[in-house]
Amino acid sequence: MILRGRCHVFGDQVDTDALAPGPYMRKPLPELASHCLEAVDPRFAREVQRGDIVVAGRGFGIGSSREQAVQALLHLGVAAVVATSFARIFYRNALNLGLPALACPALVVRAGDELEVRPQQGEIENLSQGTRFACEPIPAPLLAVVAAGGLMPWLEARLAARRGA
Amino acid sequence: MAGATLAEKILARASGQPRVRPGQIVTCAVDLLMMHDSGGPRRVAQRLAQLGARVWDPEKVVVVSDHFVPATDLDGAEILALTRRWAREQGVRHYDGVGICHVVLQEHGHVQPGMFCVGGDSHSPSGGAAGAYMVGVGATEVTGVLVTGEIWIKVPQTLRIDCAGRLGAGVSAKDVMLHLCARLGMNNDAFVVEYAGEAVAALSMSERLVLCNMAAELGAETGLVAPDATTLAALSEAGRPFAGDAGAWRSDDDARFDARVVVDAAALPPQVAAPHSPAHSDSVECAPRGVRIDQAYIGACTGAKLSDLRMAAAVLAGRKVAAGTRLLIAPASTAMTAQAAAEGTLATLTEAGAILLPTGCGACAGMGAGMLAAGETCIASTARNFKGRMGSAEAQVWLGSPYTVAASAVKGRIADPREFLA
Incomplete structure (x- = not known):
């Protein structure tokens, strides 16, 4: 898997209320996603393009267990999230739902830089600046989930194997 | 060899290992799965149907409707109706609008010392007040637990927080946690927090719930308090049967804590x-x-x-x-x-x-x-x-x-x- 996209840069502690605001939580995903990150950057949901990459600081996704925080980003076409560090539930949710999430404390970017991300190898190239960075490894059970395309396909395969046995 | 912490003992028991260590990845059998109306049936029913799978053990699943209760609009009403239908069809316990999930679990004695529990809510660490290890996850992982009865955990380091002295008048567990959020920040994801000390021993189960609940705000894996006479009295009052050795779950005297923090509880202002x-x-x-x-x-x-x-x-x-x-x-x-x-x-x-x-x-x-x-x-x-x-x-x-x-x-x-x- 190789992802290439333009990056949007956010700060530390981007929380799940910013990603999936409570007042829209009972609404269908497209409506919820149109408010994604509006408390931090009101233009983001309008301006993000399919394949873009979200880059952020420490504790990305802190707060709620709501998966809509991940699904809103997926709905808007975000291809990957790269952060200094992640909140633990968001990190598991992202990879379980097929949104590559990579912890890369060393990454140096400017907004709008073009990045190439190889999630399974844990590598990021900043094409705009000609620099390369190594990410923290994804834990083995999640790497298997990523390889299967998410937790649902992983579960399907496991159940099929069990039925076949 | 140093002894084990309470968290390590619970994870070892749930994963069938003699001993676990920080950093190790283990697969744990789930003793209790809690979900609510927002992240529960509304989001897992379709996934279970898609997998053609059944709930692994309906006795170990509790559904609590608390987010959209009582319904204030049609969207909420439909979510609540779906939650009721699904709980009835699956034969799982459903508390419908009678309380907030973490509080209901404690009131009814569902979470007990030494248990390994999963909740579809970020404040699931609340269960740690009973001396259990309870983690929050998203709805897809809830689906995974419903199907397999298991989940993988990377054994965290234990951060021991000792609250010395008694809290003063007008000061509560909430103040301890706000103080800790400012002091330790919100990125403590490498840790499970064990709270102890004179101030914690003096706290009610409701107040211990606040300590564990807000481990989520510390960004920790979860939080817990070793069971004592207060815990056992609350379990007895809840009226659900519990194991005779429930009070024995605690960190070894020679356990090695990866980090320690002391809070001067007696001097803490609101x-x-x-x-x-x-x-x-x-x-x-x-x-x-x-x-x-x-x-x-x-x-x-x-x-x-x-x-x-x-x-x-x-x-x-x-x-x-x-x-x-x-x-x-x-x-x-x-x-x-x-x-x-x-x-x-x-x-x-x-x-x-x-x-x-x-x-x-x-x-x-x-x-x-x-x-x-x-x-x-x-x-x-x-x-x-x-x-x-x-x-x-x-x-x-x-x-x-x-x-x-x-x-x-x-x-x-x-x-x-x-x-x-x-």
Whole structure:
């Protein structure tokens, strides 16, 4: 898997209320996603393009267990999230739902830089600046989930194997 | 070889290993799975159907409707109806609008010492108050647990927090947690937090729930308190059978803690968190004087249990909410509302001018009555004050204990509760 996209840069502690605001939580995903990150950057949901990459600081996704925080980003076409560090539930949710999430404390970017991300190898190239960075490894059970395309396909395969046995 | 911590012992038992160590990845058998109306059947029913799978063990699943109760619009009503149908079809226990999930689990004794539990909610660490290891996950992982009865965990390091001395009058577990959020930050994801010390031993189960609940705000894997006589008494009162050796779950005397922090509980003043983060906490004495409060909110799992209502009543007895300020109270369970009514606590609150709201997660999660308009300022007994969480992104939310929220409601601005309790 190789992802290439333009990056949007956010700060530390981007929380799940910013990603999936409570007042829209009972609404269908497209409506919820149109408010994604509006408390931090009101233009983001309008301006993000399919394949873009979200880059952020420490504790990305802190707060709620709501998966809509991940699904809103997926709905808007975000291809990957790269952060200094992640909140633990968001990190598991992202990879379980097929949104590559990579912890890369060393990454140096400017907004709008073009990045190439190889999630399974844990590598990021900043094409705009000609620099390369190594990410923290994804834990083995999640790497298997990523390889299967998410937790649902992983579960399907496991159940099929069990039925076949 | 050093002994094991309480968290390591529970993870070893749940994964069938003689011993586990920080960093190791283990697969744990789940003793209890909790989900609510927002992240539960609404989001897992279709996935289970797609997999053609059944619930691995209906006896180990509890559903609690608390986010959209009572329904305020058609979307919410349909979600609640779906939740009821699914729980009935699957034959799982369903608490429907009678309390907030973490509080209901404790009231009914579902979470017990030594258990390994999973909850479809980020405040699931609350279960640690009973000496269990309980983690929060998203709805897809809930689906995984429903199908397999298992989940993988990377064994965290244990952060031991010793609370020395007794908390002073007008100071509560909430103040301890706000202090810790400011001191330790919110990125402690490498750790499980074990709370101990004289102040913790003196706390009720409701107050221990606050310590563990807000391990989520520390960004920790979870939080827990080793069981003691208080724990066992609460389990007996809940009336659900529990193991005879339940009180034996504790860290070894020679356990190696990866990090230790001491809180001088006796010297801790009431804390308030400034917008928009629990980590923006400081002593109430340092809060800016002139902040006018439009709404004071006593609600949520963190801040509206019977113990919290009593704290508010201690401040509000014989006093009135300030003109221009509204005090909203959403008790954490209907059983607690009934108890507060029977003992007179509720009358103290309403005579002070408090407006009573239905039990449920409500405005804490920006979902029920009590949402905030742009430009409004609120002080809440809830766990989080992220921008936009309680309504408008242009609202300002401060956090404090129920004592501090009640005192601020009386003054109409952020106030130190100790002057009301002298």
